[in-house]
Amino acid sequence: MTLEEAVNLTKQFTQKPSNEELLKLYALYKQATEGDNLGERPGGFDFKAAAKYNAWIALKGKDKTVAESEYVALVANLATKYIS
Template sequence: MTTQEEFETAAQRAQQLPSKPSNTVLLQLYALFKQASEGDATGPQPGGFDFKAIAKYNAWHGLNGLSKDAARQQYVELVSELVG
């Protein structure tokens, strides 16, 4: 199975986790997924009082420079840990 196939399988498994992860883990999942799918975060940080969007952007932006392949692998590993 290729890294891309493992990533796609993990993305499906992440939708069916046995319990809801903490907000910190959810942000990590989001950031790794975005980095693996789109690469580095671009554009300005969201402003105003949309704290959820700001947190998501900051988590993703924190992974800038991480390759898509490395992000895919980390995402697969994290989902595997969460599934158990």
């Protein structure tokens, strides 16, 4: 399965994954498509943006192709839970 196919598969989920799963999907996707997070950490009380930033920054140094395969594997695993 390609990255694009995995992204399309997530759109077929009949239930929303947990926040932890969503953050992992987000971080792996961003690392696979953009590489290391070079942006500044969101400030203030934007907790959602801060959580996304922290999830992505935790993958710093992970190779894009490794992140892509982990994303595809995670989507395949979640599909068994969230596609009925």
